[in-house]
Amino acid sequence: MDRLWTRAFVLMSLGSLFLFTSFYLLLPTLPLFVKELGGHDTQVGLAVGIFTLVAVILRPIAGGLLDQYGRRPFLLIGLAFYGLSMYLYGMVQGVGTLLLVRLLHGASWAFVTTAAAAVIADIVPANRRGEGMGWYGLAMTVAMAAGPLLGTWTLDGYTFSGVFLLAVALTVAALLAVAGPRLPFQRPEVRRKIALYDPAALPVSLAVVFLTFAYGAVTTFVPLFAVTIDVNPGLYFLVYALSLTLARPIAGKLSDRYGAASVIVPAALLSICALFVLSSATGLAGVVAAAVLYGLGFGSAQPALQAALLGMVPKERFGLANASFFTAFDLGIALGSTLLGWVADLVSYRALFALSTLAVALSLAVFIAYVRPLLRRREGAVA
Numbered sequence: 001m002d003r004l005w006t007r008a009f010v011l012m013s014l015g016s017l018f019l020f021t022s023f024y025l026l027l028p029t030l031p032l033f034v035k036e037l038g039g040h041d042t043q044v045g046l047a048v049g050i051f052t053l054v055a056v057i058l059r060p061i062a063g064g065l066l067d068q069y070g071r072r073p074f075l076l077i078g079l080a081f082y083g084l085s086m087y088l089y090g091m092v093q094g095v096g097t098l099l100l101v102r103l104l105h106g107a108s109w110a111f112v113t114t115a116a117a118a119v120i121a122d123i124v125p126a127n128r129r130g131e132g133m134g135w136y137g138l139a140m141t142v143a144m145a146a147g148p149l150l151g152t153w154t155l156d157g158y159t160f161s162g163v164f165l166l167a168v169a170l171t172v173a174a175l176l177a178v179a180g181p182r183l184p185f186q187r188p189e190v191r192r193k194i195a196l197y198d199p200a201a202l203p204v205s206l207a208v209v210f211l212t213f214a215y216g217a218v219t220t221f222v223p224l225f226a227v228t229i230d231v232n233p234g235l236y237f238l239v240y241a242l243s244l245t246l247a248r249p250i251a252g253k254l255s256d257r258y259g260a261a262s263v264i265v266p267a268a269l270l271s272i273c274a275l276f277v278l279s280s281a282t283g284l285a286g287v288v289a290a291a292v293l294y295g296l297g298f299g300s301a302q303p304a305l306q307a308a309l310l311g312m313v314p315k316e317r318f319g320l321a322n323a324s325f326f327t328a329f330d331l332g333i334a335l336g337s338t339l340l341g342w343v344a345d346l347v348s349y350r351a352l353f354a355l356s357t358l359a360v361a362l363s364l365a366v367f368i369a370y371v372r373p374l375l376r377r378r379e380g381a382v383a
Helices: 007-036 041-069 072-089 095-123 126-157 160-179 199-228 233-258 261-279 284-310 315-344 349-382
Strands: none
Touching (some): 007 041, 007 072, 007 095, 007 160, 041 072, 041 095, 041 315, 095 315, 199 233, 199 261, 233 261, 261 349, 284 349, 315 349
16 A cells, blocks of 8 residues: 655644644634724624635635646745744734735735645545545644644733744744655646636535535534533534544545545534534533534545545646635635624524534535536546
């Protein structure tokens, strides 16, 4: 069997862990920083939204450039600008300047994350792609659990400047890690027009949008719902992260051995069950059970869908495919948190979580109707 744990894979995963941790440092601290600058709730939302909007717009462009000119320059230069944006946060004196820094931060994030995922897709053996994506996804999972805690502790002990300097240090560590290994890339023999999308990626991307639509609702409204039933919201996300950590590498191996459908279908059903359990939770036991189910479901579906997408496009389009995947991922979260935020003003949180199951059901329907037949045809063509 081809080797997965190569020097390049380990260093890229380690670098991504540092990168994602620096990103999640700002998750609990940025809203407080906006308030300290004199901003109000609308400007908090704008600071978060402008980052996502820039990333969504630039990712397809990043993917096309990666496939045309290679991964390494965009990865290293993107990290350099990412670190610069973190440093500039410490110099911000007003909300207007902060929004400009958020533009730079979102642009660098789009290029760095797309380039890193494309490198992983290049170096992971094709017959272990699901497993590789699962292990690589753990970098985000660990950072998701550790970053907010680290950011809060740093802010309590120091100042916002301490948080931003720690983020710079983590970015430098990421840059040192990914600068070491040789990154394989075959430059196209014929220079072609830079593409912004690949039609083969559209069915999987649509399934991802619906799946993360529900995820956006969960991450936005679970903290508010948990407080109403006297549960610490942090417990949900801790249990969720632990379940996610368990699910990803196992689901990846199952996807490689038995096919993406063997993982994605039960994972979507687990996610639906989790949302129903959450909608009926009355205390700690229900919230914890929902977190376990959702961690196993969402944590299994994400790397399997990414591996399925990479299996549907030629290797020279991996940059564009990963850009499509992460664009769909961010777009679904943004739509879910925004549109269901309006719904939350009309119905209870319980009803909101129950309604979110429809988005997961649509994701499953898209996969069964459009993605699975394409995978079967491609597998038949390869055989």
